[in-house]
Amino acid sequence: MINKQHLHPFALLIKVGFLFRDFLPAVFGFVFLRQYWQIWLILPIVLLMWAGLDYYCFTYEMTDKELIVNSGVIIKQQRHIPYKQIQNLKRRQWFFLEPFGVETLIVDTGAKEKDQREVTLLAVSNVVRMLLDFNSSEPTDLTQLPVEPVKEMKKSTEYKIGFKELAxxxxxxxxxxxxxxxxxxxxxxxxxxxxxxxxxxxxxxxxxxxxxxxxxxxxxxxxxxxxxxxxxxxxxxFYGFMVLRQDNLLTVQRGLIQKSILHVSINRIQSIHIRQNIFRQIFGLVTVELDLIADATKSDEQKRVTLIPVISQDKVYSVLKEFLDYPPEQAPIINKGDWYTSWLFVRNALVGVGIVAMAMAIFYHGFWYWVALMPLVILAIIFGWYKGYYTGVNRYDDGHLALRTARQLTNDTALIGWHEIQSMSVDVSLLMVWTKRANLIVSVRSGNQVLRLRYRYLPTQEVEAIFKWYREYV
The missing domain is CATH 1.20.58 (Methane Monooxygenase Hydroxylase; Chain G, domain 1)
Known part of the structure; x- marks a missing residue:
């Protein structure tokens, strides 16, 4: 396949850039403090030497069955990654690497240990990616997808974002x-x-x-x-953002200076989140994100992948239906929270403000101090009412839930199938028994961990109906 070799020489340039970026605050500190100026002269030399050693000690090879990676300057490490263990390949490509057919590959192994989840090949030829694609038995490159099926796809199967939406x-x-x-x-x-x-x-x-x-x-x-x-x-x-589904694979491409291409298997998706902050409500826009299993990338997609950064709320469900199997064709009906639910959230927020105000009152006194607290009280009321108003759950078909809550004036609607739920529990305090309220806790996989989604102060009748539905499937 590929014999033992070093990364492309461009990797050395990228390593140097990353090192200088990481040490930039220290460099500015030496310059502005005008102390230890000798370190300012020595530091670049040390960084260049370290980057050179790191580059020299990193090698990789591909056999018929596995990818072997050797790394480490002081502590040597050898990783053996069978092709069948590769869960996902993520591609990144700086604009100056594209003419040379060189890119960065992040190999996701799905391992539970944080330091064993992924291997980064900083600069390798496109041939390496093609071989990894072939051996992991899932084509993950847009250029390798069959031509005819793509032409026969519906237009909505491929979604792009223009300048207006990005603005x-x-x-x-x-x-x-x-x-x-x-x-x-x-x-x-x-x-x-x-x-x-x-x-x-x-x-x-x-x-x-x-x-x-x-x-x-x-x-x-x-x-x-x-x-x-x-x-x-x-x-x-997000320049050039595009989502494409081919068979059981979603491909998300974005980036101007550094192009990023992420490939997601449909069966790794645990839940869909449709988010909308209060500003985007004015323009009727939403953002769609996905929770995945063991997505070990170290960027913003570490636990949650942005499937669609911005889309009209009127067509989000019809577009999602073309990419994924279980979203509803129209927005699911979720009852808004009643006045009592909103009051409970307002009460909690006011208690927090009150505790802070009483603590600060030890040092500050007087009429104007309490007047200055009024904006915090008003914000607590607004935040509490907003969260209570948008908290609710409902089933939109026999096997899927739609759950909505809000935080910091951003409402989040989660779409989850019963088979993706790790566990479900009901939390009821003594006071909540009297007021006929209950908390619903739904646990799903997010990244390599379990994400607990908590929906508070719901009517007990609604929570019991959802819990009974879940128990029937389990």
Whole structure:
């Protein structure tokens, strides 16, 4: 097959880049503190030497039955990976590697031990991937899929995202709000405080119009800059996004500077999550994610894979039906939480705020301190009501559940088949018995662990019906 050999020389370049990235904070620290400047001169040499040794000690070979990987500079390690043990191949390709037919391969073995789950071949020829595809007996490359069946597929079987959808995805990212607050906190370094101070003086001098205009201009520039930065981030991550199903395999491709291609077997999917934050509700957009078995990648797909970053809520179920077998054709009917459920969540949030307020009252006193707490009280009420309103469960057919809850103004609808549920339990306190409420806990596989989905303060009658349904199948 392939005799023992080193990675492509591009791997050395990538290793050096990763090392400098990891040590960049230390480098800036030496520069700004102007201390130990000798280390600033020695560090690049040490990093280059280490990268060279790491590259030299890493070799791989492919026999008729297994992939053998040797690694380690100080502690030598040899991994034997039978082809039948390979659960998944994930591909990444920097833009400068594509002309040379070189890419990064992440081999997922599905092992339970964290340090044994995957092997990364940092830069290898496309031939290596083709051989691994062939020997693991599942074709996982878009270019290797049969031509005729793809042409006969329905159009909705292949889903792509355009610039408009990505722009809406970036603008409705709640991280923008946190970034905006962070910039306000460090406004002293950006000169914003001086502008506000000058505007206040102008207000006192009866020319407040110009001061307010200056403040509004600065705030708009900050917001616009954040939108542009987040749009660039989204474009780099999801440019060229495409989902394709072929037989029992889903292929997710995305990325501009670094192309990422993920292959997911249908039988590894444990649950489907349709998420929608409060900003995307305005535009009617949702995000679709999948929980998988033993997905050991170290990126954001470690436990949950983004199947569709952004799609209209009106067509999400019809599109999902083309890719997966058990989603409903229309949004499942889930009863909204009643006023009492919302009140219980509001109560819990207010108790948390009250504990913090009483603790802080030891150091701060006075009328204005309690006035300053009012925004926290209002947020607790809003968050509690929102979660109670969107918490509910229901069956949408004989073998599948639709469960919805919310957290931090983001509602999450989970679609789960009974055979994917690891366990189900009902939690009832003494007070909840009197109020006829119960908590439903559903455990499913996520990555290499068990994810416990908790749906609280549901009517006891609904929880008992769901639990009885599950017991019938078990």
């Amino acid at each position: 809406l995805y970036a603008m409705t990212n709640p991280d923008i709000l946190g970034q905006f607050l962070f910039i306000l906190v460090i406004s002293n370094h950006l000169g914003l405080t001086d502008i506000i101070s000058n505007a206040s003086d102008t207000l006192v001098d009866h020319v407040s119009h110009y001061g307010l205009v200056a403040i509004l201009i600065v705030l708009n520039v900050i917001i616009l800059s954040l939108v542009v930065v987040n749009l660039v981030r989204v474009m780099l991550r």
